[in-house]
Amino acid sequence: MFAAQLTQQLIDFIRSLREQGILDDRFDQIKELEDENPGLVVEVLTVAIRSADFTIDELEKKLSGTVIYYSKVRELTHKLKGISAR
Known part of the structure; x- marks a missing residue:
């Protein structure tokens, strides 16, 4: 039940x-x-969430600095977009 x-x-x-x-x-x-590899969904989501969390932390650091390097910000936002598209 x-x-x-x-x-x-x-x-x-x-x-x-x-x-x-x-x-x-x-x-x-x-x-x-997942039928062939039990736990695959959890593993994939865990990796994606950790990667996104790290990328967001890096993005926050870059945006809170005195000088903002927009090329690095663009690179990180592109990476974050890629993580969410997986």
Whole structure:
């Protein structure tokens, strides 16, 4: 009973993320691969979140300096965009 409730909550949560545009077809592709590699979704999301977190920290440092090097800011924002597109 409890497992069924958790499963339904997960389905509803994933549906909500799709409706918000947070998840797309790439999530489905990774999810299909998870049959062969359990934990793949968690691993991919963990790496992406850590990478995004590090990039945001670097971006904050570059933007809070006395002199702003826009080429580096552009590079970091491009990297962040790439992370979110994976």
